[in-house]
Amino acid sequence: MDLTQAKTRVEKLRELLEDYNYQYHVLDNPQVSDEEYDQLMNELIELEGNYPELASEDSPTQRVGGIPLGAFEKVDHKTPMLSLSNAFNEEDLRDFNKRVKQAVGEKVSYMCELKIDGLAVSLKYEDGRFVQGATRGDGQTGEDITNNLKTIRSIPLKLKEAVSLEVRGEAFMPKKSFEQLNEAREQSEEEPFANPRNAAAGSLRQLDPKIAASRNLDIYLYSIADLGNLEVSTHQQALDYLEKLGLKTNKERKHCPSIEDVITYVNSWLEKRPHLPYEIDGIVIKVNELDNQNELGFTAKSPRWATAYKFPAEEVVTQLQDIELSIGRTGVVTPTAILAPVKVAGTTVKRASLHNEDLIKEKDLKLGDYVVIKKAGDIIPEVVKVLEERRTGEEREFSMPTECPACSSELIRIEDEVALRCINPKCPAQTLEGIIHFVSRTAMNIDGLGERLITQLFEAELIVDISDLYHLEAEELLKLERMGQKSVDNLLSAIEDSKGRSLEKLLFGLGIRHVGAKAAKTLAQQFETMDRLKEASKEEIIAINEIGDKMADSIVNYFAKPEVAELIDKLKNAGLNMEYIGPEAADIDEEKAIFAGKTVVLTGKLETLSRSDAKLQIETLGGNVTGSVSKKTDLVVAGKEAGSKLTKANELNIEVWDEEKLIEVLQAVR
Incomplete structure (x- = not known):
């Protein structure tokens, strides 16, 4: 086969494969078997390799993932x-x-x-050729994830x-891929x-496109950024045009002549979801008429012609089998409640966490x-209530122990605290949890050192x-379950890399009570070395802005x-850095961005976390912390003596967490 013949065959193969791909992934109507598709793909790969x-x-062969990137480039939208x-x-809909x-009239x-x-x-x-794909980012600037998006087969190249x-x-x-x-x-x-949301976000923010390619993502397109001279007069026509171009849109959409039709449609999906x-x-x-959209315009944050109805959290019934203590x-x-397995929100x-003894008593759990x-x-499972009418009399009371289940030391309740606490400094459970915290991403970030x-x-x-x-040695690590040579080499390399972390990472990793990530950074910046901080007096520490009396004592x-x-x-003898060397890159880990897209308000007095530390940690996990409660607020974290913001949150039926629950959630994704 000469170059001319190869070119003709390559063009034919690309046309066939793209059509089969469209039929399968967009129209859900496969035309050939997987085996036949693979044969054609392999032929194309061989021809492109030879020529x-x-x-x-835009060849179908480009969907398998290219060379890993060093970092994502920024894209200005x-x-x-x-947002909506x-x-x-x-x-709210009415x-x-x-x-x-009121703005555009009755039509x-x-x-x-x-x-x-x-x-x-x-x-x-x-x-007609796909040249760039980007994340939303902050709405103005996103990240270039073109190579990862190319791996989604429902996106035409x-x-x-x-x-x-x-x-x-x-x-x-x-759901199946998840x-x-x-x-x-x-x-x-x-x-x-x-x-699935976090899984999709984490997959598309992998620097290696082959990882995204392995995760079977999909897409629905819902708008054209700039209609320009496109001859359409409604949003419905714009969606039809996207389909005509070969782009995948969601078939469940519906044109509703009135708001009552909208409400009927919304309610129908509460059951079908x-x-x-x-x-x-x-x-x-969305307002369907484009002229009306243009007249309504935008606020600084959202279009006036669209809104998003948010479903209430899905509630299901299951049985409380046991209560486990950690x-x-x-x-x-x-x-922690041990439940009969049940599917909730995907x-x-x-x-499910029960937080403390008082909550168990309050809900009368047996x-x-x-x-x-x-x-x-839609993140953390919680027990809403007991179905007392389903009790048979065989349920059993639960009592908190008087001794630590890990070390048998007496459990105490410190004044003004809700939780029981083991105060044995040699408690093995505390030691283990301290090590897990030390290696976490927000502390020393030792990749490969998971909890197991x-x-x-x-x-x-x-x-x-x-x-x-x-001081871990390769020989002793190789004896552990599921630890091969490559895993051991990677782990030892990650441990070695962690020695160079800036001082604030080490301070946070040490787990000093009341010292969060933000306070650790403040201390590192102020004292610059571990030795200076060790020798600092309470007066020197408390003189620092944002460091209070309780934290200074601690x-x-x-x-x-x-x-x-x-x-x-x-640690010093092991070669760990003991000086402040400046901030490291701290991109949001979207695999753990549990607050992604959520607006959070902090109110009242936080006793364990400082307000700034809580804000930093929520933002690190993708959230947006604001100062006022509105219908746009997704979550309110209420400390002691919370006032009008808590009242308004309850009036608007916005979810409210106490500080303990926030800390628990933050620890759960460490």
Whole structure:
């Protein structure tokens, strides 16, 4: 075969494969068997390998993932990717309709679309060819994830017409793909993803496109960024045009002539939602007429012609089988409900936190009770209430122990605290939790040292405290379960890398009571070296802005302990950096961004976390912390003496957490 013949065959193969791909992934109507598709793909790969001059960016062979990137480039959105205002009930929808009609008159209709729970992205085409894909980011600037988006087979690399335009949509992970991914992660002793949204976001923010390619993502496109001279007069026509170009849109959309039709559509999906093969978290309602959209315009944050109805958290019934106790690194005893496995908001739930003894008493929980559970903010499972009417008399009372289940020391309740606490400094459970905290991402960030492996090391007595991590040998690690040579080499390399972390990472990792990530950074910046901080007086520490009396006492008392001086010397001798060297890159880990897209308000007096530390940690996990409560608020964290903000949150039926629950959630994703 000469070059001319090869070119003809390559063009034919590309045309066939793209058509088969469109039929399968967009129309859900496969035309050939997987075997036949693979044969054609392999033939194309071979021809492109033999004739490199025929290579093309829009070839179907480019979907398998290219060379890993060193970092994502920033992309400025020519047309901002704005967020939507929220509606939570029928009254909110009618208010939205009233505002629209006051502005543009009575001749208004709406398009309703399912609100896919995924990652908002923008796709740019030039002369029909896919040239760039980006995340939403902050709405003004996103990240270039073109190579990862190319691995989504429902995204055409070449449109059916040679047009130039930018389209917006939602990339997501289907439920089946999510279940398969989590099963694989659990088998590899990796933490499962919290939900499909986080899994999709984490997949598309991998620097290696081959990882994204392996995760079977999908997409629905829902708008054109700039209609320009496009001859359409309604949003419905714009969606039809996207389909004509070969782009995938959601078929469940519906044109609604009135707001009452919108409400009927919304209510119908409250029941049908669980049966979809993907997750949705609401319904998007848009004014259909483009002239009306233009007249309504935008606020600084969102279009006035659209709103998002947010579904209430899904509630399900299951049985409380047992209550398990765990000891945290500060000695707090936390009860956890062990539940009959049940599916909630896309994942199988087997456990839910009960926070403390008072909550168990307040909810009158007994072993064997049938309970209603939901995912708080669609994230953390919690027990809502007991179904007393289903009691048979065989339920059993639960009593908190008087001794620590890990070390048998007496449990005490410190004045003004709700939780029981083990105050034995040698408690093995606290030591283990302290090591897990030390290696976490926000502390020393030792990749590959998960909770299971740390537990193995601890139980095998290979580590007794955090300093022992820096004396691990390859020979002893190879004897552990599922530890091959490559895993051991990677782990030892990660441990070695952690020695160079800036001082604030080490300070936070030490787990000094009341010292969060922000306070650790402040201390590191102020004192610059570990030695200076160790010798600092309470007066010197409390003089620093944001450091209070309680935290200063905790720091001075911590460094006064002989065992702490010994530990610091061990770490110093192991080669750990003891100086402030400046901030490291701290991109949000979207695999753990449990607050992604959520607006959080902090109110009242926080006793364990400082306000700034709580804000930093929530933002690190993708949240947006604001100062006022409104219908747009997703969550309020209320400390002691919370006032009007808490009252307003209750009036608006906004979810409220106490400080303990926030700390628990933050620890759960450490």
